[in-house]
Amino acid sequence: FITTAAQAQQSAKAVIGAVRIGSNECWTGPFSEGVQAASAIASVGNRYEPDNEHAKLAAAVAQVEGVTPECILAWPGSSDPLNRAVITFCSPQKGLVTANPTYEQSWRTAAWLSVKPTRVPLTPDYRHDVKAMLAADPNAGLYYICSPNNPTGTLTPIADIEWLLANKPKDSVVLVDEAYIHFAGAQSAAKLACSRNDVIVMRTFSKLFGMAGMRLGLTIAHPDLYKKMMRYDGGQVTNMLPMTAVACGTAVLPLADKIVARRNEMIAVREETLAHLKKRGLKYIPSQANMFMVDWGAGKDPKAMQAAFVAEGVQIGRSWDAYPTMNRVTVGSAEDMAKFRAALDKVIKA
Ligand code: PLP
Known part of the structure; x- marks a missing residue:
């Protein structure tokens, strides 16, 4: 990675080489x-x-x-x-x-x-x-x-x-x-x-x-x-x-079928990931978009969680003052989210 974990948690800068699920971008380019x-x-x-x-x-x-x-x-x-x-x-x-x-x-x-x-x-x-x-x-x-x-x-x-x-x-x-x-x-x-x-x-x-x-x-x-x-x-x-x-x-813009297919692809990956969080006993906010808030629970610092994920090669999103124990995670590709789930299993055990 070109930045350290500490730098990545301080800014929205992309961690090149990591799985990028921090900025609510799409996992793929234009049609x-x-x-x-x-x-x-x-x-x-x-x-x-x-x-x-x-x-x-x-x-x-x-x-x-x-x-x-x-x-x-x-x-x-x-x-x-x-x-x-x-x-x-x-x-x-x-x-x-x-x-x-x-x-x-x-x-x-x-x-x-x-x-x-x-x-x-x-x-x-x-x-x-x-x-x-x-x-x-x-x-x-x-x-x-x-x-x-x-x-x-x-x-x-x-x-x-x-x-x-x-x-x-x-x-x-x-x-x-x-x-x-x-x-x-x-x-x-x-x-x-x-x-x-x-x-x-x-x-x-x-x-x-x-x-x-x-x-x-x-x-x-x-x-x-x-x-x-x-x-x-x-x-x-x-x-x-x-x-x-x-x-x-x-x-x-007029490609209605492709838009629906991309949406459905995202929904399937999002729901699979949320089911994994549930299995691990983690709370989250049910979402209708390509992001979700995961709640690590009392006493957890979202900046430290971001850094722990970066150490596993996954750049998750930041937190909001209103929800101080949560991070936002963008729904990436199926492969991105498999890596997220593997990283999560390591991070919550540590
Ligand atoms: N509005 C919302 C809710 C967003 O999340 C963003 C970017 O993340 C924007 C607006 C601005 O995006 P852009 O300038 O790329 O259209």
């Missing part, structure tokens, strides 16, 4: 149709946009999601629009409300704006507690819902999101982060986002589509919200995007 489309377009990479690639991507998304192309914007991943939403809709007067634990990137952007995020515990069955989220800050600028949630992999039903929309103030915006939705096969909030002017749905190709390093994400929202989000750069995201990623994304 072959996407790779072919990306390599074909590389030869005309002298053009900013060789042949209306943005419009082709928007048309593909519109077709698959049943929304209009005007609601769709492409990004280099979903981190940038997430930051932009916080910057646009939050201020020291207009707060940010999220679950706890959840994907914390919005907290860091909020801190930069001097906005104190309100963090609301998940319900006992690990949904976003939308009623408590609204009660905690009834006049927030942004309510962030991550479904399936990172790190728990649990879904928040559309009915809960609809409740929040029906009860929040008119000018508050709800951001639904659906980074892992293809792994869950669950109902999306995309149609809600396109039919109202106070919901943004965020998608990424970094997860099921296996394109984390290629960088492609999407937002689905009313054009009025985009006008607000794009104020400081004249509305130009166009030239941010590598055409290889756009062409790849356009080619893979």
Whole structure:
């Protein structure tokens, strides 16, 4: 390994040579149709946009999601629009409300704006507690819902999101982060986002589509919200995007059968691994996505557990303050997870 165990536990840096099940990446790359489309377009990479690639991507998304192309914007991943939403809709007067634990990137952007995020515990069955989220800050600028949630992999039903929309103030915006939705096969909030002017749905190709390093994400929202989000750069995201990623994304998005097959492959491996945890007497949070939280029990330090796994050649994920005895583990390939189970058996005996 190029890093020591101590270095690996301190950062999200990949431990090269280890089984990489720490960052919620896909265990495999883009579908072959996407790779072919990306390599074909590389030869005309002298053009900013060789042949209306943005419009082709928007048309593909519109077709698959049943929304209009005007609601769709492409990004280099979903981190940038997430930051932009916080910057646009939050201020020291207009707060940010999220679950706890959840994907914390919005907290860091909020801190930069001097906005104190309100963090609301998940319900006992690990949904976003939308009623408590609204009660905690009834006049927030942004309510962030991550479904399936990172790190728990649990879904928040559309009915809960609809409740929040029906009860929040008119000018508050709800951001639904659906980074892992293809792994869950669950109902999306995309149609809600396109039919109202106070919901943004965020998608990424970094997860099921296996394109984390290629960088492609999407937002689905009313054009009025985009006008607000794009104020400081004249509305130009166009030239941010590598055409290889756009062409790849356009080619893979409609491959419904392959998407289902990849999801089912992940579910089989995830359930086999969770059954193993159960056999070993370990608790975990049941998940609908390509990750799960494993609970080592009282007195166990997740950083020490990460280091113990790295010593066995397996890089598992980090912990969250809300669940101080758990680590997040990404579901890798069948082979990756066999190595995880073998490492686990050694680590818990040590
Ligand atoms: N949202 C969630 C919930 C994530 O877990 C991640 C990455 O792990 C992102 C957004 C950002 O991913 P990307 O910028 O690769 O689209």
